Amino acid sequence: MMAAAKERGKGVSSLLNFVDNISKWTGRVVSFLIVALTFLICLEVVARYLLNRPTIWVHETSAMLMGAYIIFGGAYTLYTGGHVNMDVVYGRLLPKNKALIDVITFWFFLLFCGGLLWMGGDSAWRALRNLEHSGSLWNPPIYPFKLILPTGVFLLLLQGLAKFVRDAITVVKGGYDEH
Amino acid sequence: LGQTQKLELKLQSHLIQPEVDRTVAYFNYMVEKLTQGQITIKLYPVGAIVPAKEMLTALRKGVLDMVQCMEGYWAGEVPGSEAANGLPFAFHSYEEAWFFMWKGGLVDVMREEYAKHNVYYIPWEAFQTELMTKKPINKIEDLKGMKLRSSGSLAEWFKTCGASTVFIPGGELYTALATGVVDGAHWGHAGPEYQMKFHEVLKYFLRPPVLWGSWNQLYVNMDLWKKLTSEQRIAVETAAQASAYFSTFHTQMLSKRSLESMVRDHGVRVTVLPQEEVVKGRDLAMKTWDAIAKKNPRNAQIVDMVKAYIKEKEIPEKIKKYPW
Amino acid sequence: MSTELITFLLFAALVLLLITGLPLAFAMGGVAALFVLVLQGPYALSILSSITYGVMDNFILTAIPLFIFMGLVLQRSGVADDAYAMMYKWIGGIRGGLAMGTVGVCTIFAACTGISGAATVTMGVIALPAMLRYSYHKSIAVGCISAGGALGILIPPSVLMIVYGIFSGESIGQLYAGGVFPGLLLATLFIIYIAIRCYFQGHLGPPIPPEERATWREKLISLRAVILPMALIIIVLGTIFKGVCTPTEAAAIGCAGSLLCAAIYRKLNWTLLKESCYEGLRLSCMVLWIIIGGSCFASLYTYIGALEFIKGVVGALPVSPYLVLAGMQFSLFILGMLMDPGGIIMITVPIFVPIIKMLGFDAVWFGVLFIINMEMAYLTPPFGFNLFYMKAIVPKTINMMDIYKSIAPFVGLQAISLLLCILYPEIILWFPQTFVR
Numbered sequence: 001m002m003a004a005a006k007e008r009g010k011g012v013s014s015l016l017n018f019v020d021n022i023s024k025w026t027g028r029v030v031s032f033l034i035v036a037l038t039f040l041i042c043l044e045v046v047a048r049y050l051l052n053r054p055t056i057w058v059h060e061t062s063a064m065l066m067g068a069y070i071i072f073g074g075a076y077t078l079y080t081g082g083h084v085n086m087d088v089v090y091g092r093l094l095p096k097n098k099a100l101i102d103v104i105t106f107w108f109f110l111l112f113c114g115g116l117l118w119m120g121g122d123s124a125w126r127a128l129r130n131l132e133h134s135g136s137l138w139n140p141p142i143y144p145f146k147l148i149l150p151t152g153v154f155l156l157l158l159q160g161l162a163k164f165v166r167d168a169i170t171v172v173k174g175g176y177d178e179h
Numbered sequence: 180l181g182q183t184q185k186l187e188l189k190l191q192s193h194l195i196q197p198e199v200d201r202t203v204a205y206f207n208y209m210v211e212k213l214t215q216g217q218i219t220i221k222l223y224p225v226g227a228i229v230p231a232k233e234m235l236t237a238l239r240k241g242v243l244d245m246v247q248c249m250e251g252y253w254a255g256e257v258p259g260s261e262a263a264n265g266l267p268f269a270f271h272s273y274e275e276a277w278f279f280m281w282k283g284g285l286v287d288v289m290r291e292e293y294a295k296h297n298v299y300y301i302p303w304e305a306f307q308t309e310l311m312t313k314k315p316i317n318k319i320e321d322l323k324g325m326k327l328r329s330s331g332s333l334a335e336w337f338k339t340c341g342a343s344t345v346f347i348p349g350g351e352l353y354t355a356l357a358t359g360v361v362d363g364a365h366w367g368h369a370g371p372e373y374q375m376k377f378h379e380v381l382k383y384f385l386r387p388p389v390l391w392g393s394w395n396q397l398y399v400n401m402d403l404w405k406k407l408t409s410e411q412r413i414a415v416e417t418a419a420q421a422s423a424y425f426s427t428f429h430t431q432m433l434s435k436r437s438l439e440s441m442v443r444d445h446g447v448r449v450t451v452l453p454q455e456e457v458v459k460g461r462d463l464a465m466k467t468w469d470a471i472a473k474k475n476p477r478n479a480q481i482v483d484m485v486k487a488y489i490k491e492k493e494i495p496e497k498i499k500k501y502p503w
Numbered sequence: 504m505s506t507e508l509i510t511f512l513l514f515a516a517l518v519l520l521l522i523t524g525l526p527l528a529f530a531m532g533g534v535a536a537l538f539v540l541v542l543q544g545p546y547a548l549s550i551l552s553s554i555t556y557g558v559m560d561n562f563i564l565t566a567i568p569l570f571i572f573m574g575l576v577l578q579r580s581g582v583a584d585d586a587y588a589m590m591y592k593w594i595g596g597i598r599g600g601l602a603m604g605t606v607g608v609c610t611i612f613a614a615c616t617g618i619s620g621a622a623t624v625t626m627g628v629i630a631l632p633a634m635l636r637y638s639y640h641k642s643i644a645v646g647c648i649s650a651g652g653a654l655g656i657l658i659p660p661s662v663l664m665i666v667y668g669i670f671s672g673e674s675i676g677q678l679y680a681g682g683v684f685p686g687l688l689l690a691t692l693f694i695i696y697i698a699i700r701c702y703f704q705g706h707l708g709p710p711i712p713p714e715e716r717a718t719w720r721e722k723l724i725s726l727r728a729v730i731l732p733m734a735l736i737i738i739v740l741g742t743i744f745k746g747v748c749t750p751t752e753a754a755a756i757g758c759a760g761s762l763l764c765a766a767i768y769r770k771l772n773w774t775l776l777k778e779s780c781y782e783g784l785r786l787s788c789m790v791l792w793i794i795i796g797g798s799c800f801a802s803l804y805t806y807i808g809a810l811e812f813i814k815g816v817v818g819a820l821p822v823s824p825y826l827v828l829a830g831m832q833f834s835l836f837i838l839g840m841l842m843d844p845g846g847i848i849m850i851t852v853p854i855f856v857p858i859i860k861m862l863g864f865d866a867v868w869f870g871v872l873f874i875i876n877m878e879m880a881y882l883t884p885p886f887g888f889n890l891f892y893m894k895a896i897v898p899k900t901i902n903m904m905d906i907y908k909s910i911a912p913f914v915g916l917q918a919i920s921l922l923l924c925i926l927y928p929e930i931i932l933w934f935p936q937t938f939v940r
């Protein structure tokens with residue numbers, strides 16, 4: 001019995017760690033987009049000011065990179081505890097009570113992310129199905145940009161779920177220890 | 180829908196608050212009058228509920244019941260929208276653009292297209308797009324090497340003329356013009372350009388307008404449109420047409436006065452392209468039209484329609500045949 | 504349900520959720536989602552995705568991650584470190600000199616970056632240990648760093664002014680120009696305050712003993728340290744004013760410049776790049792997700808018509824315009840204690856700015872007053888970013904109460920500046936009206 005429960009605990013734990021790792025590594029990879037963004041915008045400035053030949057693609061590419069940077073970084077920021085909160089009251093609570101409150105407020109997080117995932121997915125699917133383009137002079141397909149939102153929010157939701165499971169275990173067992 | 184049921188519709192515009200009042204408030208008033216108060220409309224300025232680019236999505240879903248917006252905002256999503264928002268040097272006046280819309284069949288084409296997006300399409304107001312620059316433009320050649328803030332079909336035309344186009348977000352446009360990041364820009368006609376304070380930094384105003392027949396349209400959620408009684412639909416369309424006239428004349432007057440003030444009080448100079456240069460511009464524009472036509476079949480269809488319409492000399496005959 | 508009731512429930516729900524410690528971004532987004540769902544139905548949840556796409560597509564917002572990254576690179580490359588060492592050699596001999604120098608460095612930093620965190624964290628790491636080592640009192644040492652760091656949002660470039668410009672429709676260039684003199688005014692007031700206090704209470708900021716003071720030769724050599732930071736400022740501001748690029752693009756030029764500085768300092772290695780990228784993503788996402796959540800909340804707020812309701816109430820008040828203005832500044836101060844300045848802008852700007860225009864006030868002037876008020880928000884407990892940053896940096900001997908006490912006089916100085924700028928609008932308006940318009 002004990003052994004089976006422990007096995008199960010291990011299974012849950014490794015699953016949660018797996019989610020953590022996804023968030024960590026997508027975050028680490030997209031964090032370098034800021035260097036790409038710096039490079040691209042400087043390139044545009046040089047092309048326009050020095051060569052007198054502004055590009056038609058840098059701006060839209062930048063938007064794409066910026067979108068991926070923010071949205072894919074959401075899960076990483078949650079994983080590292082970077083989303084700020086007010087801890088005047090919360091900060092003074094015992095870990096168990098914090099977990100209890102987090103289990104309750106999680107549903108607001110779920111509603112927000114669920115809405116984004118659903119509607120972002122809807123927009124992305126539409127753009128993909130109709131092969132929509134941006135409509136600009138450069139006119140690239142718009143679905144890669146639209147797909148960023150549901151994909152990134154899915155990862156954020158996953159990380160939020162992992163936190164929820166940990167909190168729920170803390171509430172039920174009175175504490176959570178990594179196996 | 181029951182006769183007694185009151186409807187409060189949400190309309191978001193791509194314009195800022197004072198412009199919304201100027202162009203749409205009369206529509207609101209008319210609808211309320213014509214439906215004996217059954218339908219009232221709540222007006223929201225640009226970005227109040229969703230960003231301008233997302234208004235089509237919001238309209239499709241029914242988050243917004245109506246949208247007033249410049250045609251071409253969703254050119255990537257709605258095939259034909261780019262060509263429908265006017266081809267450079269195609270027309271010579273807003274009346275011509277207006278007749279092409281109702282008479283040349285553009286309205287039917289666009290209604291069919293927008294229906295696929297769950298949207299009912301009501302043409303509203305045609306106006307001109309005018310270019311302001313730092314240096315005078317006396318011939319098409321002068322555009323060569325200029326950096327202009329532009330978009331849509333006009334951006335294509337400037338490219339054909341040897342200018343390059345630059346993206347600058349609206350919030351930074353004035354700064355960019357003042358410091359000289361770009362050499363010129365268009366922001367509709369003289370009216371909004373005056374509001375954007377272009378005259379402080381761009382001292383040359385080009386005539387004739389590079390484009391006649393940009394459109395501000397009214398878009399209605401199709402589910403809502405189907406739910407309305409036929410009387411209510413007639414009321415909405417009538418109110419739209421009445422306020423469209425109102426707003427068109429208002430726009431033209433505003434444009435005229437703004438340009439007068441620019442010239443009188445701010446030292447703006449109007450340069451007029453001579454006829455042979457206009458012809459040159461039109462020839463170059465033909466290439467642009469073809470480039471736009473290549474983007475999708477709807478654009479191609481509209482470009483063909485424009486070409487046929489321009490050749491057509493017997494417009495008055497057709498006007499007589501018009502069902503109204 | 505009446506608009507009044509919905510407004511009440513909306514804010515009650517938000518405050519309750521904030522107290523429960525749910526991150527600000529998700530609290531605002533979650534409340535928006537719930538109300539959209541209940542009031543309009545599931546289809547209307549598309550407002551959330553529409554707004555998020557709008558934020559992703561907003562080119563002006565790219566300045567935020569760029570400035571954050573730039574600050575982090577400067578912090579890690581030792582550029583600020585050297586500038587501080589220079590300051591120390593020159594004015595360490597004066598009572599309170601190190602603290603005054605710190606405010607000076609913060610002002611330079613403020614002109615390079617658009618956020619408050621970069622200077623606060625950097626100076627907290629470099630200047631705080633030095634000041635404590637030379638027996639500066641913690642109340643001066645901690646206070647001058649937290650207050651000086653906040654200047655980053657008032658002296659251009661400023662990410663907060665960008666957010667303000669987006670939500671109010673005001674020209675960002677005008678706001679930038681308007682922030683210059685109030686920023687210098689604040690820095691000057693801080694320095695005067697430190698000078699007076701340390702002059703009369705020598706133990707607060709004792710001078711460096713004469714035998715430890717640098718020689719003229721050492722002083723002159725140390726001046727090299729300001730070359731790079733000055734060059735960076737000139738490049739960033741110069742590219743904007745010479746029409747090479749827009750303010751947003753200048754952020755990218757600044758980033759490239761900061762990397763170049765790091766290279767010149769021979770600190771540009773994989774570790775620096777990696778750490779700056781990781782930390783940059785964390786801070787940027789924190790800010791931008793708050794913008795997403797806040798925009799959703801603000802949009803919903805407009806959607807239910809509460810905006811007109813409050814506009815009507817405030818507009819109908821039979822009081823003088825200056826009382827309305829005072830009321831707004833007071834409510835901003837209170838909100839500043841509870842919320843992040845970005846969130847405050849998003850909630851209040853759509854309500855306040857139309858009223859301000861209606862009353863005939865200059866909108867650029869109000870915008871800068873708003874930002875000066877937000878200077879206080881960074882310092883006032885319980886929710887103040889600079890308090891959090893400082894808490895993360897200070898040694899164990901300094902507790903949260905010490906930090907609160909140290910910032911109090913500086914908040915007072917900020918309030919005085921705010922009052923001065925209300926009484927003498929030229930402090931703000933002279934520069935933009937003379938040079939930018």
Ligand code: NA
Pocket residue numbers: 612613614615616617618654655656657658659660661
């Ligand atoms: Na700054």
Ligand code: NA
Pocket residue numbers: 839840841842879880881882883884885886887888
């Ligand atoms: Na605060």
